[in-house]
Amino acid sequence: MLNFSVPMHLATWNVNSLNIRLPQVTAWLQANPVDLLCLQELKLADDKFPAAAIEAAGYHAVCAGQKTYNGVAILSRTPGRDVTRNIPGYEDLQQRVIAATYDAPGGEIRVVSAYCPNGQAVGSQKYEYKLAWYRAFHAWLADQLLQYPRLAVLGDYNIAPEDRDVHDPAKWEGSVLVSEPEREAFRGLLNLGLADAFRLFEQPPRSFSWWDYRQLGFRRNAGLRIDHVLLSAPLARLCAECTIDKTPRGNEQPSDHAPVVAMLGLAA
Secondary structure, eight states, rough: OOOEEEEEEEEEEEEHHHHHHHHHHHHHHHSSOOSEEEEOOOOOOOGGOOOOHHTTTTTTEEEESSSSHHHHHHESSOOEEEEEEETTTTTOOOOOOOEEEEOOSOEEEEEEEEEEEOOTTTTTTHHHHHHHHHHHHHHHHHHHHOOOOOOEEEEEEOOSSSSGGGGGGHTTTSSTTTTTHHHHHHHHHHTTEEEGGGGGGGOOOSSOSSEEGOOOTTTTTTTOOOOOEEHHHHTTTEHHHHEEOGGGGGSSOOOSOOOEEEEEEOOO
């Protein structure tokens, strides 16, 4: 019997204001017609979400918006169902998580789009909030994995997992985004049985997904890899590629993040 596979592309992109970056998002989707695109930092309320423009681009959308700050969405070729907004049981006014279930070859896939807290500075109240948020996120994802064996968790994690994910580890040592408690929180997610799709493959050195707007960060490639695609074991086995698309970071008025794209070879 012949075995066929259907490529399915999942992507994540912190757009740092969907109002400003909407033309870039629709242009990127036209050039890169992924099946699912998780967005972070929408920075707009639900009633301002550009549903018509997204539909015109050929996508359905679920979103959890917030005026001025935060906000997440999933754009998809097919409609999502069983939508969850925020972490159940964790009281948080900030809109950081949305999840939905999608039909796909071989069975349904549960997709989470997450905008994890930044933390501001080690030892600050926002840093303690970040670690508490990660504990709640970990507990919820453990439950999600029991319900949905095919789970993909995409987003801006605001953690560079290893020194090779940092342009200057000595300069960043002990700082927010790279501190050991944050990295331990990220490893905790991997210990649930999730795999960092980017690290399933050999990658070019100095591969980053975020560059500061200041001090010519992108031009100098002074960046961090903080945007990740985590896959449960059944999906990780099907992952054929994971790349960072740096092209949009060179746009005029770009987001400070670049899309990360994973390709799955699903059974037809």
